[in-house]
Amino acid sequence: MIRVALLSRWHVHADDYAREASEHPSIQLTTVWDEDPARGKRWADELNVDFENSLEFILARDDVDAVIVDTPTSMHKEVIIAAAKAKKHIFSEKVLALTEKDCEDIFSAVEEHNVSLMLSLPRLNDPTYLYAENAVQDGLLGDVTSIRCRLEHGGALATKSHPNGWLPTHFFNKEQCGGGALIDLGAHPIYLTNRFGGQAVSVYAEMNAFTNRAVDDHSTVIVRYASGATATIEAGFIASKSPFILELHGTKGSILVEERTLRIQSTELEEEGWITPDLPEQAASAMDQWVEEILTGTKPRITKEDMRVLTRINEAAIASSKTAKRVSLNSEAHASV
The missing domain is CATH 3.40.50.720 (NAD(P)-binding Rossmann-like Domain)
Incomplete structure (x- = not known):
């Protein structure tokens, strides 16, 4: 125990x-x-x-x-x-x-x-991610050329029951949080695109404060990877009905994910047009992986590299937003304008 x-x-x-x-x-x-x-x-x-x-x-x-x-x-x-x-x-x-x-x-x-x-990092354990990961590894998309991932909710928007939004006030405290929508909700699109994109070489970010908070409530980030692929990451607190979106496009096919539904189209598949494949089972939660590592030494699926590069992209995005310039990531993984 x-x-x-x-x-x-x-x-x-x-x-x-x-x-x-x-x-x-x-x-x-x-x-x-x-x-x-x-x-x-x-x-x-x-x-x-x-x-x-x-x-x-x-x-x-x-x-x-x-x-x-x-x-x-x-x-x-x-x-x-x-x-x-x-x-x-x-x-x-x-x-x-x-x-x-x-x-x-x-x-x-x-x-x-x-x-x-x-x-x-729960979305790394989701069946849609697991299927997409296997599809990319199996070559069903060919070379991945572009990625888009969007996650947004309305936590900063006023409602009758929550005139300041349903997120706690301290989620807009820059000193405590280090940022706003991107560093919080945007973490999910960032770690997902990191897995699909590989080594990031540059970051450009626009961070907006639509509700006039001290931190961003909507941000868009463009990441370029060493492979030549690019990713567009969107995160925000100002869209009440926005679904989770993941798009993967490559030289041989595409995958579209909306919420928990996935479609694929590929020249490597016998079926023509979009198909909705069977998805794998949900992988073990982060807590289950943690417990298993403590008790048995089993290596978790969520890695220190996932943790490190998540912060790397956030740090570079903040620098880009402040300078209104693209930030290059050198070989030692420190951001420079």
Whole structure:
């Protein structure tokens, strides 16, 4: 049994991870810490577990083998490295950190202290992604030439019940989040296109604040890859009815995904025109992969490279938006204008 402490209820998905952990046969929730003690105490009472007021003390507890980190993104590096040094396994909400250098520091601590690190990148486990990944690897699209991925909701839009939008106010706090729509919701299109595109060589970004927040509420990013392919990534908080869209186009075919539906057309298939294929089963969740690595050493499908390059693209996009210029990524993966 893996005894787990919950570190912060700041993120909107914190309750989801607490629920998944509490229902997992190999996890036991033991205690809660929060940078906001009042919020943490309420959460601990709801879950009927201990509340610990000190991060140092909670990481020193013998009944804590692992932690789930849902602090503000700006605190990830400090909290995750402290957990690694205390030899606690770590599960965290995306993104891992605000800079690639911070990611590398986290990886060094995790490797030095031999603990498992998992980041929740759920769309890598979705049947539509799994089918598309296999189709690309099997050559059904030929050489991938362009990618488009869009994910948007209306969390920043005023409604009768939520005049400031349904996202919590702190999701527009630049200091805590490091950004807005792109660094949060845009993480999903970024890590998906990274998988399909390969090595990114340049990034150009437009970040807009339609609702006049301090952070972007809609962003568009163009990524160019070493293969010659390009990707258009769109993310926002200002479209209430926008579906998830993934398009993959290549020299021999295309894949179109809308929400959970996938169609493919390929010169490599016997069928003419668009077909709707059978999809594989849902892959193990990030939490299941994390638990399996802790218990058996099984290598997760979600990798440190997924985590690293997600932050790399975000960091370059911010630099591009500030300068209104395309940002090149050199061989050492640091952005330069």
